[in-house]
Amino acid sequence: MVETTPEYDFTLDIRGESCPYPVMHTLDALGGLSPGEVLEVVTDCMQAFRNIPQEVTKHGYRIFSEVPDGPDMSFYIGT
Numbered sequence: 001m002v003e004t005t006p007e008y009d010f011t012l013d014i015r016g017e018s019c020p021y022p023v024m025h026t027l028d029a030l031g032g033l034s035p036g037e038v039l040e041v042v043t044d045c046m047q048a049f050r051n052i053p054q055e056v057t058k059h060g061y062r063i064f065s066e067v068p069d070g071p072d073m074s075f076y077i078g079t
Helices: 021-031 046-058
Strands: 010-013 038-043 062-069 072-078
Touching (some): 010 021, 021 038, 021 046, 021 072, 038 046, 046 062
Parallel strands (some): 010 038
Antiparallel strands (some): 038 072, 062 072
């Protein structure tokens, strides 16, 4: 996975939420994207670091980048 920050259209900051909520909020937000748009998801939930990539790819979305930042992780996800 490339660790660069791509351009994105929206940010979902779900720091402080524990699983399963980061995945649920992420999938909900992705459902509102138009084709070609990218969502930045920022989380500090260690379980979400694994669960978000698994679930979003299972639902047909693409992770463009994962960028660690101290205790946080940013995912850049689109169609």
